[in-house]
Amino acid sequence: MSFEPKVNVLLVDDHPENLLALEAILDSLGQNLVRATSGAEALRHLLNQDFAVILLDVQMPDMDGFETAALIRQRERSRYTPIIFVTAFNTSDNMVYKGYSLGAVDYLFKPIEPEILKSKVAAFIDLFQKTAEVKRQALQLSAMNAELRKREEMFRSLSACSPVGIFLADKLGKCTYVNPCYQAIFGLTTQENFDEAWTQRIHAEDKEQIVSDWYTAATEGREYKGEFRILTPEANERWVYLSSSPMLSEEGSVIGFVGTVEDSTDRKKAEEDHIKLIREQTARQEAETANRLKDEFLATLSHELRTPLTSILGWARLLRQRKLDEKAIARAIETIERNATLQAQLIEDILDVSRIMRGKLNLNICPVNLETIISTVANGAHLEAEAKNIQLECFIETSQVEETEIEEQKDAQTQTFSPSERLPFPPHSLIVSGDSNRLQQVVWNLLNNAIKFTPSGGRIEVRLSRASSPIPNYAQITVKDTGIGISPDFLPHVFDRFRQADGSITRNHGGLGLGLAIVRYLVEMHGGSVHADSPGVGQGATFTVKLPLSETGIQQKTGENREEKEWGDRSKNPSSSPHQAKSLCSSDSPLDGLQVLLVDDDTDTREHICNLLQESGAKVTAAASVSFALSAMDKSQPDILIGDICLLEKDDYTLLQKLRNLQPQKERQIPAIALFTDPKPQSSRQILELGCQIYISKPVEPTNLISSVAKLVQGNCIV
16 A cells, blocks of 8 residues: 555646546546646646646637646746647647647647556656655755754864864774864874874883774774873873774664773872872871881880899899798799790790791791691690699591591591690591691690680680681691680781780780781791681680691591601610710710810800700810810810800801811811801701701700700710
């Protein structure tokens, strides 16, 4: 069904019957047929209507068809309207020519063949409709062009006045248009190639990445956002922010890109200034906090060192007066020893933190049985716990078993031990690769911390187990107490150096706030992690350490370290060693007859160590300097040398160096033990390289010194 509007067809004839005949023929065309019985009437219709075609009778009274046609052609509106003359007379050729000269398009003679008439009229109707459509489209196109011109003018006006740079690019990312602001930002002239010039302005350090990102985004037909530096023609560095979006056709394909460019230098500078200000404020706050913590730490250190020193000096003065009975003397010695031990531990913690801060703390890695560590620490701490009436319990859970043993182990229970008993090894030990002494220090610090902050009547639980998912190949050590707890605000800082919740902690419980910091560092050095948790103040605390199991630990089937067992057997029975030490059979005098050269520039230390060695049966020659020691060696060769490696009158290791230079002239090499306070990390290697077999830190532990001397002389076959 056609919805095109009907067109007008004008039928002009002075005989009504002829008009009826024409209507009958043309009615099937479905158009609007307009009648006129005279030329004058036809002209009146043409005043207000347009016609697709006019059928005009030639022979009419008053005004014939030719006169009517001439008037029709004089009017602008109907000048090109098709006219078909219709006549009943066979006129001469001159009449036909006259009709065509007046603008007729055809000449029909009556009687008219209906189909011919209908086809010719239909052709003009179709032509009229198509012409009308062309006119309509032309008007529409003209309106669209006018709108486009209007919008283009608006775009150019907006583009020219825009405070941001505007650009257009084709679908390949090549720039095709830029506005004046864009040119001003990049410092471009109208003569430059916009597509190439903007990339030349990008800072050399940013250029490759920015150009690559831009053309990649264009190739993929997606939006782009980027901020980068440019250099203006005056070599000034500026920051710009560029953003673009794809332009799509009606079918949804990318036909190009439209984007904006902004000079972000001021914003960037403001951001940098703001960040700088924040950093300065943060640094100032951190410095203030550090200074406050330093002052608090120094005050705490002074308190912690002076408090035991008061007891030591006080009892020492009472002992000098020699007016104490045996019971008071024993108490005085016990107090002095306890406080001196406390001071030694404080100094050792400070030295450990110093090594940590310098990154100079080293580990002696070997397979370590964690059950042995827990056993040693628990057995050492139970007396202190009992003294405070604290219940100390240890739990060791069995670890991994092989599939063939699972059925046999179904009924295995968690093992619970009293801290006063030695913890037996379960069938499947938890072995880690680490430093045994440092791991023992970790557990001791945690347990000592729990005892310190748990009041009388409280409870401490130490548990060793295999960590649960998602890290099953980790061992887990948990120390849980019912002590004073940790506030939520302080919990994130519990492992910080020199940090304690408040000053009353030191006054009420003692300590420098270093133990937990050392724990965290040592655990992390072993590839593990430590976590603190507490429900709040007064509700106790839980510390959890996780350490990665070694392959040995995962596959371990025995509960003891073979090397430890063998050494333990030898230490219990020294005579089982293939090397016999001279005169070591007397248990009261293990160093009986041993010639020792002792070198130390500190008089008190020298006298103390000299007495220890002499009480064990050794014959000691004491020297306060390197030169005196070398002079003594020229007179008599000692069996063993014990000396401070850092004598003030010479460079480090001078004594050892001179001693070893003399060795080729001697029949044998003299074994040596080095004494030191706080050596550098490379010191141990240098000591061994210079021929010193053992090094011992000060303050010297008597039993450690004597056993070290005994082991050393055994290994060197002194006879």
